[in-house]
Amino acid sequence: MEVLKTEALTKIYGEGESKVTALDNANLSVRQGEFAAIVGTSGSGKSTLLHMLGGLDRPTSGKVYVEGKDIFTLKDEALTIFRRRKIGFVFQSFNLVPTLNVYENIVFPIQLDGNDVDDKFVNEVIGILGLADMQNRLPNQLSGGQQQRVAIARALAAKPAIVLADEPTGNLDSKTSQDVLSLLKVTGQKFSQTIVMITHNEAIAQMADRIIRIEDGHIIKGGEPND
Amino acid sequence: MMFTDKKLLAHLDKMLEDGINGTFSESVYDETQLSKLESKWLRYLTSSKLSAQKTAQERKKLQELVSDISHQTKTPLSNILLYTQLLQEQDIDEQSRQLVDEIRQQSEKLEFLIQSLVKTSRLETGTFQLAPLENNIDRMIESVIEQITPKAESKQIKIMYSSQSHTAKFDIKWTQEALFNILDNAVKYSPRNSVIKITVDAYEMFACVSVADQGIGIPAEELPCIFRRFYRGQNVREQNGVGIGLYLCRQIIEGQSGYITAESNGKGAVFKIFLPK
Numbered sequence: 001m002e003v004l005k006t007e008a009l010t011k012i013y014g015e016g017e018s019k020v021t022a023l024d025n026a027n028l029s030v031r032q033g034e035f036a037a038i039v040g041t042s043g044s045g046k047s048t049l050l051h052m053l054g055g056l057d058r059p060t061s062g063k064v065y066v067e068g069k070d071i072f073t074l075k076d077e078a079l080t081i082f083r084r085r086k087i088g089f090v091f092q093s094f095n096l097v098p099t100l101n102v103y104e105n106i107v108f109p110i111q112l113d114g115n116d117v118d119d120k121f122v123n124e125v126i127g128i129l130g131l132a133d134m135q136n137r138l139p140n141q142l143s144g145g146q147q148q149r150v151a152i153a154r155a156l157a158a159k160p161a162i163v164l165a166d167e168p169t170g171n172l173d174s175k176t177s178q179d180v181l182s183l184l185k186v187t188g189q190k191f192s193q194t195i196v197m198i199t200h201n202e203a204i205a206q207m208a209d210r211i212i213r214i215e216d217g218h219i220i221k222g223g224e225p226n227d
Numbered sequence: 228m229m230f231t232d233k234k235l236l237a238h239l240d241k242m243l244e245d246g247i248n249g250t251f252s253e254s255v256y257d258e259t260q261l262s263k264l265e266s267k268w269l270r271y272l273t274s275s276k277l278s279a280q281k282t283a284q285e286r287k288k289l290q291e292l293v294s295d296i297s298h299q300t301k302t303p304l305s306n307i308l309l310y311t312q313l314l315q316e317q318d319i320d321e322q323s324r325q326l327v328d329e330i331r332q333q334s335e336k337l338e339f340l341i342q343s344l345v346k347t348s349r350l351e352t353g354t355f356q357l358a359p360l361e362n363n364i365d366r367m368i369e370s371v372i373e374q375i376t377p378k379a380e381s382k383q384i385k386i387m388y389s390s391q392s393h394t395a396k397f398d399i400k401w402t403q404e405a406l407f408n409i410l411d412n413a414v415k416y417s418p419r420n421s422v423i424k425i426t427v428d429a430y431e432m433f434a435c436v437s438v439a440d441q442g443i444g445i446p447a448e449e450l451p452c453i454f455r456r457f458y459r460g461q462n463v464r465e466q467n468g469v470g471i472g473l474y475l476c477r478q479i480i481e482g483q484s485g486y487i488t489a490e491s492n493g494k495g496a497v498f499k500i501f502l503p504k
């Protein structure tokens with residue numbers, strides 16, 4: 001089943017002489033449970049693409065479908081709610097709320113949506129990510145790797161359609177990076193969670209089931225699932 | 228029964244919640260729309276439950292079939308292998324000897340295939356449960372090296388491993404089987420007089436066992452496919468194999484919350500097994 005699909009996705013910044021086509025006619029599709037990596041150098045358009053996939057920015061033209069829904073037909077407020085329910089984000093800079101403890105950070109998006117927390121599921125996620133003993137700690141009492149593990153747990157807890165990870169190990173040393181990537185991989189497998197990760201690092205991309213290559217705003221390889 | 232919008236929504240929410248928890252029962256029996264809705268909801272829940280039961284029954288039938296196949300093919304296959312051995316001991320001409328040897332190889336292949344299929348099927352259906360416990364990785368690796376050494380020595384392949392004291396959570400028997408399959412492939416696809424290197428790296432959450440060989444390697448475009456069932460690479464077609472070993476490895480490792488990767492830069496291949504700590 002296809003969870004994510006783009007059609008001729010294009011983003012142009014500026015006008016006239018200063019016009020820059022950051023993303024040009026990008027077509028890709030990601031299946032349920034796939035772990036896909038979007039790889040490109042800086043300036044290749046991978047961040048622009050990720051922002052469109054996550055509904056954080058609107059395209060100049062083209063479409064993004066998440067679970068069959070054409071997300072840019074939604075007005076801003078509806079798009080915000082859609083994003084909260086359907087997309088889990090993991091950023092390079094962790095983005096945890098400093099005044100909330102680990103558990104509160106993890107369930108925050110669920111409570112924001114007014115939903116009851118699925119305790120059994122959340123506890124399972126917390127266990128797999130090795131956070132069971134640090135649930136009451138504040139983010140500043142954790143190492144970088146531990147903070148990113150909390151961010152992964154937060155992204156998974158609401159059972160989103162897709163987890164979008166933007167250079168998830170960009171701020172971590174190589175040993176900690178390996179652990180964080182392993183956890184992304186294992187939780188993806190365990191919960192059949194669709195994950196799209198962007199990275200400039202080839203070695204990191206090798207962890208994924210599929211590599212989508214982007215260059216100068218064009219998807220040059222891997223846009224469609226392997227058969 | 229009359230409801231305000233707020234009360235109605237709360238009632239519908241409870242109906243859904245009870246449905247999810249499997250505790251739903253109808254609360255009103257009258258001519259209202261709500262009563263009809265409750266009745267319809269219960270009908271839906273019951274039919275979902277019935278279909279889940281049906282799936283469970285079908286799964287059970289499949290398990291029985293697999294168990295029958297494995298049981299019923301075991302004896303004839305062992306007999307074929309036995310008679311082949313007896314035939315090999317006879318005084319036969321060179322051409323017949325070659326044919327008999329071919330029968331033996333194909334029968335061994337069939338035996339491995341059936342055994343592996345039975346194992347994958349039993350893991351998939353949950354007949355075999357993996358029991359990951361905190362174990363010493365060293366001991367597991369050393370015992371697998373011991374098993375593979377005769378085969379490696381027959382090709383003068385050296386297996387290098389310096390023991391380090393790391394632990395992880397894994398099922399010893401099954402993980403040994405996965406690692407054996409990886410090493411068996413490494414030996415199979417390595418040239419004579421080469422080296423296979425095993426290393427262990429420990430991280431905070433995982434331990435990684437790497438097996439690096441100096442064999443034929445794996446083309447980049449085939450790397451995403453090699454763990455699929457019955458996939459066989461272009462450059463291994465001449466070697467004996469059925470394309471089930473790596474699939475079984477992946478099932479075993481993923482079944483205990485680990486994962487397995489393959490890398491190749493043209494000079495040999497590196498397989499990494501990540502086990503949770």
